[in-house]
Structures are given as structure tokens and as C-alpha cells.
Amino acid sequence: MSIRFLLLLAILSVASFTYAQQKPNVVLIYVDDLGYGDLSSYGATKVFTPNIDKLAEQGIRFTRGYATSATCTPSRYALMTGEYPWRKQGTGVLPGNAALIVPTDRVTLPGVFKKAGYKTAVVGKWHLGLGDAVEKNWNEDIKPGPNEVGFDYSFIFPATADRVPTVFIENHRVVGLDPADPILVNYREKVGSDPTGKENPELLKMKASPNHGHDNTIVNGIGRIGYLSGGTKARWTDEEVPLTFLQKAKDFIVENRKQPFFLFYSLTEPHVPRMPSTYFKGKSDLGYRGDVILQMDWAVGEIVKELELQGLTKNTLIVFTSDNGPVLDDGYEDEAVTKQNGHMPAGPLRGGKYSIFEAGTRVPWIVSWPGKIKAGESDALISQVDLLASFANLLRQPLASTDAPDSHNMLRALMGKSKQGRETLVQHASTLAVVKDNWKYIHPSNGPAYNKLTAIELGNSEQPQLYNLREDIGERHNLAAQYPEKVEEFAKLLQEIKQKGKSR
Ligand code: NG6
Ligand code: CA
Numbered sequence: 466m467s468i469r470f471l472l473l474l475a476i477l478s479v480a481s482f483t484y485a486q487q488k489p490n491v492v493l494i495y496v497d498d499l500g501y502g503d504l505s506s507y508g509a510t511k512v513f514t515p516n517i518d519k520l521a522e523q524g525i526r527f528t529r530g531y532a533t534s535a536t537c538t539p540s541r542y543a544l545m546t547g548e549y550p551w552r553k554q555g556t557g558v559l560p561g562n563a564a565l566i567v568p569t570d571r572v573t574l575p576g577v578f579k580k581a582g583y584k585t586a587v588v589g590k591w592h593l594g595l596g597d598a599v600e601k602n603w604n605e606d607i608k609p610g611p612n613e614v615g616f617d618y619s620f621i622f623p624a625t626a627d628r629v630p631t632v633f634i635e636n637h638r639v640v641g642l643d644p645a646d647p648i649l650v651n652y653r654e655k656v657g658s659d660p661t662g663k664e665n666p667e668l669l670k671m672k673a674s675p676n677h678g679h680d681n682t683i684v685n686g687i688g689r690i691g692y693l694s695g696g697t698k699a700r701w702t703d704e705e706v707p708l709t710f711l712q713k714a715k716d717f718i719v720e721n722r723k724q725p726f727f728l729f730y731s732l733t734e735p736h737v738p739r740m741p742s743t744y745f746k747g748k749s750d751l752g753y754r755g756d757v758i759l760q761m762d763w764a765v766g767e768i769v770k771e772l773e774l775q776g777l778t779k780n781t782l783i784v785f786t787s788d789n790g791p792v793l794d795d796g797y798e799d800e801a802v803t804k805q806n807g808h809m810p811a812g813p814l815r816g817g818k819y820s821i822f823e824a825g826t827r828v829p830w831i832v833s834w835p836g837k838i839k840a841g842e843s844d845a846l847i848s849q850v851d852l853l854a855s856f857a858n859l860l861r862q863p864l865a866s867t868d869a870p871d872s873h874n875m876l877r878a879l880m881g882k883s884k885q886g887r888e889t890l891v892q893h894a895s896t897l898a899v900v901k902d903n904w905k906y907i908h909p910s911n912g913p914a915y916n917k918l919t920a921i922e923l924g925n926s927e928q929p930q931l932y933n934l935r936e937d938i939g940e941r942h943n944l945a946a947q948y949p950e951k952v953e954e955f956a957k958l959l960q961e962i963k964q965k966g967k968s969r
Pocket of ligand 1 (some may be wrong): 625789
């Protein structure tokens with residue numbers, strides 16, 4: 466070993482030792498269905514997001530940061546477990562009565578923090594199932610759930626805002642539940658006597674888009690997926706949901722200001738149903754989708770302010786990212802389409818939510834840690850599946866070789882110390898794609914190329930597709946016929962990653 470190498474090694478270990486010594490608080494701000502082009506710091510000109518932009522200015526703005534999947538549940542599964550979700554059955558978009566899909570006997574992202582002595586919390590959307598069966602009693606302790614997979618504190622809603630039950634759950638219990646008015650949930654048939662969007666569309670304050678469903682039980686004037694009865698006082702008002710989450714997140718920060726904490730702040734914006742708080746209604750020129758993006762940005766600003774107020778700015782690392790790409794019409798007539806006004810939610814990327822094209826999984830991704838991270842931009846290839854191993858490294862928590870099998874330690878890239886990202890990245894929608902050295906191969910699939918309901922190109926084709934992302938970020942030129950040997954190499958690579966069951 467050369468002296469220079471030894472010196473480098475010493476510097477590196479001192480650097481990572483210093484991070485670990487400091488035990489920064491970590492706030493993971495995870496938004497829902499926000500596209501690569503939805504922030505002004507990522508090129509949007511029709512909507513302005515000054516608070517998030519500020520994080521980007523003072524931290525690192527990643528241009529090749531990915532969710533693992535083009536929908537919510539699988540991306541969140543990967544975030545929690547460090548495992549690609551397509552390796553495991555049952556990790557697709559979950560109904561609101563699904564059982565917990567995160568194994569309780571595995572290392573999880575919050576579990577890593579907990580082991581390192583952190584207080585951990587999830588506040589916001591969950592969508593990873595609850596309890597050990599679909600049939601469960603919502604009127605007693607509901608478990609296992611977030612508290613059994615690494616969170617000391619949880620204040621969540623179970624699935625998505627468009628799925629019943631439309632209630633908050635705080636540490637196993639539905640908030641504000643009147644025992645005399647028990648909750649019943651059913652995804653097969655109607656329960657109780659509440660009106661449904663199908664039977665009583667005249668009661669809706671926001672119409673469902675034709676053929677999208679969302680016409681079961683009406684709660685707060687909005688038709689949902691699934692049937693709900695009871696729990697009348699516990700049901701949320703959509704206009705209030707983000708304010709409730711924000712307040713709970715702030716409370717957690719204040720209560721834990723004197724010790725290291727990990728907060729998974731999982732916002733519902735801009736997922737449907739988009740129903741902004743009164744203050745934000747009509748604030749953008751883009752209808753409710755634009756309004757809730759402004760609301761989301763405001764909430765991020767409030768979190769940053771709270772950290773400042775508590776004197777935690779310098780010792781708090783913030784990650785901001787989204788669980789999948791954007792969609793305009795995802796089930797409600799909320800003017801996202803009619804008031805698009807030239808806004809490009811996916812920026813220069815092709816496709817959107819549900820798509821194997823870039824817009825499905827390439828998302829805004831910002832890391833900020835004032836005082837520790839120098840401002841900059843990075844094109845390192847990183848995936849949300851990597852957060853587990855990266856934070857384990859930061860906190861000096863060893864991982865067994867079977868833990869978090871697809872999670873790579875990207876700490877140096879996340880800190881802006883290196884532009885070296887993952888060597889390979891698998892993208893996941895209804896088919897798989899693999900990215901390496903700026904080349905992207907999409908595995909042939911007989912799924913539909915286009916989804917009419919959402920007006921999104923899903924990217925499926927019976928032919929292999931090969932794109933050069935450096936020269937063709939919009940995936941317009943399929944080069945598969947031109948480079949058959951590359952297609953073969955990538956198909957093999959994907960096969961290997963699938964078979965290995967472990968790519969670390
Ligand atoms: C889809 C819903 C959509 C949304 C999505 C989940 C229909 C037709 N569409 O099935 O509205 O709820 O699931 O979104 O039901 S996600 O971001 O949580 O994955
Ligand atoms: Ca989502």
C-alpha cells in the first residue's frame with residue numbers, strides 16, 4: 466500500500482467518523498406523485514416552489530435520482546427494506562385494507578436509525594399495509610404496522626387519500642374514534658348506508674373522471690375507492706390533512722430536539738384527490754394540482770423554519786424526493802388537465818407515473834445539510850433503495866450480507882463528495898429496465914404501450930428498447946436495432962441481477 470493511499474484511507478475514515486460522531490437528525494421528506502419537472506429548481510416555470518428550491522440551492526440537486534418503481538407501494542417497500550420490490554410478490558399498489566407487507570423480522574430504514582439510538586417517526590401517508598390480515602378490526606389496536614417495523618412513533622393514514630378508510634392512525638389506534646360508531650371497511654361490497662359516488666353523483670363536490678372508479682363511499686364530498694361505514698367523527702376533511710400532518714411532524718421535531726431523530730415525513734401532495742386547504746385554493750394558475758404543489762412547498766418551508774427555531778438547522782440532514790413520477794388525470798376532474806397551461810410535470814422526460822420511461826421513476830431528489838454539505842449539483846446515479854445502506858454507513862451500523870440486498874452505500878455521492886453513483890439501476894413499472902453508463906434497456910413486454918385513462922405512455926413494447934440517455938433524455942430514438950450486441954449484453958445483465966437476488 467502506498468503512503469498516499471494510506472493517507473487517503475485515513476482522511477476518509479476521519480470524515481465518516483465525524484459524520485457519525487455528529488449524529489445528524491435526518492428528515493426524509495417524501496412526496497407523492499411529484500414529477501421531475503414539477504419544481505422550479507427542476508425547470509418548472511408555471512409553478513414556483515421557493516422553499517424546496519432553497520434546499521436545492523444550499524444542498525445538492527441530483528439529476529439522476531430515482532424511485533425504484535413507477536407507483537407508490539413498491540417504491541416505499543424498497544425505501545423501507547433496501548430490496549427491489551419486484552423480487553417480492555404482493556408489493557403492488559395496495560388497497561386500503563391490505564395487511565402489512567414490510568417484514569417485521571428484517572432490517573428496515575427506520576430500524577437502522579433506531580439501533581443507532583435515534584428516535585424515529587413516520588408522519589403522513591403509509592400505504593404499506595396494516596395488521597396481519599385483510600380482515601381486521603379497525604376499532605382496536607391495529608398491528609403490526611409502522612411501530613413494528615422500526616418507528617417509535619407513527620401518525621399516518623393507511624393507504625392513499627383516495628382509498629378508505631379515510632382516517633388517521635396514531636400508534637395503532639384510529640384517532641378520534643367513537644366506540645359507539647365503529648368502523649367497517651370493505652373492498653368488495655358496500656357496507657353501511659353511506660352514499661356512494663356511483664349512486665349519488667349529485668352529492669360530489671369533485672367529480673370522479675369517467676371510467677376511473679373512485680365512485681364508492683363518499684367522504685367529504687369526494688368518492689373513494691372502497692366502502693366505509695361508521696367512524697363518522699374520525700373521518701378526515703381533505704382540506705385539513707396536510708395541516709394535520711405538518712403539525713404532527715413539527716411536534717415530533719420539538720419533542721425530540723435534544724436527541725437525534727429520524728423523521729419520515731410522507732406528504733400526500735400532489736396525489737389525488739387534490740383538495741387544497743382554503744388558503745391555497747386558486748393560488749396557482751394550474752388548478753388544484755398546482756395549488757397543492759404550492760401547499761406542499763409551503764409545508765416544507767414550515768419544517769425548515771421549525772428546525773431553525775429549534776436551533777437544529779446545522780445538524781439536520783434533509784432529503785427531499787418523490788415516490789414516483791407525475792400524472793394529471795388520476796381519477797378526478799380537478800382541472801389538472803384543462804389548466805395545464807403549458808406546465809410540464811415530467812420536464813424533458815417521457816412518460817409519467819406507471820411508466821417504464823424515465824418520467825415514471827426519475828424524480829426530484831435534493832439533499833441538504835447546512836454546514837456539512839457544499840452546494841452543488843450531481844448526476845450520480847442513485848436510487849431510493851440505497852438510503853438504507855447509505856445511512857447505515859453514516860451511522861456505522863453494520864449490515865449482514867442478507868440485509869437490504871439491493872441497497873448500495875451511496876453516502877459519498879449523497880454528501881456531494883463523489884459523483885460516482887450506482888453502476889447499474891433497475892427501473893420498475895409493468896416491465897423492468899436497466900440503466901448502466903447512460904444506456905437504458907427496456908425489457909420487452911406485451912403490456913399496453915399507452916394508458917388512455919391517464920393519457921400516459923407506459924413504454925411497453927414487444928420489441929426490446931435501447932436508449933442513450935445522455936444524448937436522448939426523452940427516449941425518442943430506440944437504438945436496439947443498431948446495437949444488437951448491447952441489447953444482448955443488457956438483457957443478460959438484467960437476468961443476472963434478477964437471479965442473483967442480491968446486487969450489493
Ligand atoms: C390507481 C388508481 C389511482 C391511484 C393509484 C395509486 C384507479 C383507476 N386508479 O389504481 O387513482 O390511487 O392507484 O397511486 O383506481 S400511488 O401513487 O399510491 O401508487
Ligand atoms: Ca405515489
